Structures are given as structure tokens and as C-alpha cells.
Amino acid sequence: MGEARLCFLVEVHDLAPTVAEVPHAAEVEERFQRVVPDAALLHARAGVGSEEVHWVPAYAGTTVDARETVEAGIGIMRAGLGRDGIVSMADDAARAYKLEPEGSPGRSMCRLIEGVACHLTADRPRARVYLEEGMRAAAVQAPIIHALCLAQLALLALDEDDWESAAWLAARANALVERSDLARFPATALIFAVSAAIRAHRGQVEEATGDRRRALKLLAGLTDFAPWYDAEARIALARAALRLSDPVSARGLVADASRILHQTPDAVVLGQWLDQVRAQLDATDSLNVGGGWSLTTAELRVLQFLPSHLSFPKIAERLCVSPNTVKSHVRAVYRKLAASSREQAVERARDGGLLDLQQ
Numbered sequence: 159m160g161e162a163r164l165c166f167l168v169e170v171h172d173l174a175p176t177v178a179e180v181p182h183a184a185e186v187e188e189r190f191q192r193v194v195p196d197a198a199l200l201h202a203r204a205g206v207g208s209e210e211v212h213w214v215p216a217y218a219g220t221t222v223d224a225r226e227t228v229e230a231g232i233g234i235m236r237a238g239l240g241r242d243g244i245v246s247m248a249d250d251a252a253r254a255y256k257l258e259p260e261g262s263p264g265r266s267m268c269r270l271i272e273g274v275a276c277h278l279t280a281d282r283p284r285a286r287v288y289l290e291e292g293m294r295a296a297a298v299q300a301p302i303i304h305a306l307c308l309a310q311l312a313l314l315a316l317d318e319d320d321w322e323s324a325a326w327l328a329a330r331a332n333a334l335v336e337r338s339d340l341a342r343f344p345a346t347a348l349i350f351a352v353s354a355a356i357r358a359h360r361g362q363v364e365e366a367t368g369d370r371r372r373a374l375k376l377l378a379g380l381t382d383f384a385p386w387y388d389a390e391a392r393i394a395l396a397r398a399a400l401r402l403s404d405p406v407s408a409r410g411l412v413a414d415a416s417r418i419l420h421q422t423p424d425a426v427v428l429g430q431w432l433d434q435v436r437a438q439l440d441a442t443d444s445l446n447v448g449g450g451w452s453l454t455t456a457e458l459r460v461l462q463f464l465p466s467h468l469s470f471p472k473i474a475e476r477l478c479v480s481p482n483t484v485k486s487h488v489r490a491v492y493r494k495l496a497a498s499s500r501e502q503a504v505e506r507a508r509d510g511g512l513l514d515l516q517q
Contacts, residue, residue: 234264238271240384243424247386248275266296266303274310277317278386278425286314301338302345305331309349312356313390317427321359328353332369347376348387351394358401359514361462363455370398385421386428392418393431400435400511403453405442412436438511453494458512460487465504465513 234254240247248271255268269292276285293307308331315324331349335341341350354369373395380388392415399408412435419428453461463473470488474481488500495510497503507513 234258234267234271238267238384240271240275240386240422244275244278244386244422245424248272248279251275263296263300263303266292266300266307268292269295270303270307270310273307274386277310277314278422278427280427282314282317286311289314301334302340302343305334305338305340305349306345308334309352312352313394316356321356325356325360328356341372344376344379344383347373347380348391348394350376351391351398354398355394355401358398361459363402363458366398366402367455370395370402385418386425389415389418389422389425389428393428393435396435397511400438400442401458403458403512405439405510408435409439412439435511442510453491453512454487456483457487457491457494460484461491461503461507461512464488464491464500464507 234251236242236250238247242250251268251271255265255272258264258268269288273285273287273289273292276282276288289307289311293304293311296303296307308327312324312327312331315321315327328349332353335346335349340346350369350373354366354373357366357369373391377388377391377395392411396408396411396415399405399411412432415428415432419425419432422428459477460473463476468476470484471481474484477484488503492498492503495503495506497506504513
């Protein structure tokens with residue numbers, strides 16, 4: 159890197175931001191290390207918006223190249239935070255993309271942010287183009303951006319009811335997080351939240367429960383992060399909670415996401431997702447089953463097979479348990495859902511969000 163070049167590169171292993179030898183390097187490095195997030199520029203802390211305006215003038219006496227680099231970095235962080243709404247977030251990312259040098263990890267970050275912005279404003283075709291470009295660009299240099307692009311593509315697939323593609327994308331994101339030792343970073347909360355929602359939908363109760371636990375722990379480590387990111391993760395976890403027979407947790411997550419969403423009123427798709435989850439929660443209330451289901455993990459696994467034409471012995475074979483065990487779990491499901499038949503149990507489970515209409 160040449161003189162006066164501020165580099166927003168992120169180490170693959172420790173994700174530590176680095177700065178080249180520049181005038182005032184110590185001051186600049188201290189400022190950027192204080193606000194550049196733990197994970198690939200996405201998680202800027204509170205107060206960045208009030209400070210960033212002072213950074214570019216500090217480079218007034220250096221090269222144009224240096225000023226553009228600083229402006230690009232500031233644009234990435236402003237875009238990632240999304241404090242001024244989703245439309246402005248996309249504009250900031252687009253400007254930063256043009257200023258970033260070819261091959262920079264910052265460019266993949268810009269494409270991730272633009273893809274998210276397009277998705278949340280219901281421009282799904284463009285969202286897919288940007289997210290796929292960001293995924294490819296980040297494949298070698300920025301695995302966490304690569305994984306987040308995969309998670310966002312999985313959310314796109316969910317919007318299209320393409321659960322197979324969503325599961326494949328989420329599994330790739332999970333594998334990348336584990337392989338790159340990224341699971342300790344709060345940035346991965348969304349990845350685990352999306353995985354939890356998809357695995358819960360597919361009846362992978364134990365795996366979904368584990369993903370949900372990890373996502374909640376990571377979310378607790380975030381402090382005043384990007385509103386869109388926080389809301390996406392909480393809505394995905396609310397979906398998982400409904401599937402895991404925990405409407406109480408789902409309500410809390412929906413309430414949190416609703417408060418957060420006031421900061422990004424132009425994120426129309428987030429509003430649609432919230433409305434969908436609220437409708438499912440209303441259905442659980444109308445079922446009047448003691449204020450919330452208490453289906454066990456084993457009962458939830460059996461429930462996923464009830465919409466099929468499989469007999470109880472065949473379900474037992476799939477689950478590697480005895481037919482009597484399946485019958486016992488089915489009786490418990492009927493009782494807890496106040497159902498008197500397999501068909502009624504399926505209908506009530508669908509009404510309450512434990513099963514999809516397609517199942």
C-alpha cells in the first residue's frame with residue numbers, strides 16, 4: 159500500500175483492523191480501532207454517526223487517494239449502521255463501493271449492504287445480484303462477509319417459500335462459521351438465527367434449539383448495533399420459537415423487533431415479516447391452550463410427520479423409536495393442542511405456526 163492509504167482490511171483469523179503507515183497514523187488507527195466492529199466493519203458501535211464527520215477533514219493535507227479511502231471507509235460504516243434508513247444505507251454503500259479499490263474486502267461489504275437494502279425494500283432481484291456478487295468477492299478475504307451473504311440469500315429463499323435452497327444456504331453459512339472459527343463473534347448471531355428458523359421448520363428440533371441458544375447469546379453481546387441487523391435476527395428467532403412450541407419467547411422477540419423497527423420505517427419487508435409472526439401468535443392465543451404450548455422435543459419431532467400419510471409404525475421407523483413411543487407422543491400432542499384427531503391436530507398446529515400450510 160502506498161503512502162497515506164488507510165486500509166480497512168480484516169484478518170481472516172482475528173478480524174483485527176489494520177492501518178498503513180500514514181501521517182497521523184496513530185490518531186487515525188486509535189479512532190478506527192475504537193469504532194470498527196469485531197466482525198468485518200458491520201458492527202460499528204454507538205456514536206460513530208456523530209464522530210465520522212470529523213475524520214475526513216483530518217486528511218485535508220494528504221493525497222486525494224487517501225481522502226477517498228477514508229471517505230470509503232466512513233461510507234461503509236455509515237451504510238452498515240443504517241441510522242438514516244434503508245434507502246440512505248443503499249446510497250452510502252454504492253458510493254463507498256466506487257471509492258474502494260478493486261479487490262478490497264470493503265467492496266464485498268458494500269455489496270452485502272446493498273443486497274440487504276434491496277431485499278428490505280422489496281427489490282428482491284437486485285438483492286440477489288448484489289448478495290451473490292458480495293459472496294463471491296468475500297470468498298477468500300472476508301469469510302464473515304461471505305457467511306452473512308449466504309444467510310441473507312437464505313432469507314431471500316424463505317420469502318419465496320424455497321425451503322430447500324434456504325436450508326442449503328444456511329448450512330453453508332454455518333459450516334463456514336465453524337471452519338473459520340467465527341462463532342465467537344457477535345456478527346454471527348444472524349447466521350445462527352436464520353439457521354434456527356430453518357431447522358425448526360424442517361423438524362430438526364435439537365439442532366434448531368442449539369442454533370437458537372447460540373444466536374440469543376451472541377445477540378446479548380451486541381450494543382446498539384445496526385437496527386436492520388438486530389430486527390432481522392429477532393424476527394428469525396421468533397419464527398424458530400413458534401416452531402419450537404415457545405410462543406412466550408416469540409412474543410418477547412416480536413416486541414423487541416417492533417421497537418427496533420421504528421428506527422428503520424422504510425424497511426417494508428421487515429414490517430411484513432413482523433405482521434406474519436404476529437398473525438401466528440394471534441392464532442396461538444385463539445387456540446386457548448393454557449397460554450402457550452409445552453410440547454416436548456420428542457413431541458415436536460412427531461408432530462412434523464402428522465401431515466403426511468405415514469402410519470405410526472412408519473413414523474417410528476423414521477425416528478428410530480418404537481410404535482408405542484410414537485403413539486404416546488401423538489396422544490400428548492392431541493391433548494396439548496386440544497385436538498381429538500390427527501386432522502384436527504394438524505389444523506391447530508398450522509393455525510398456531512407449528513406447521514406450514516404446505517405441510
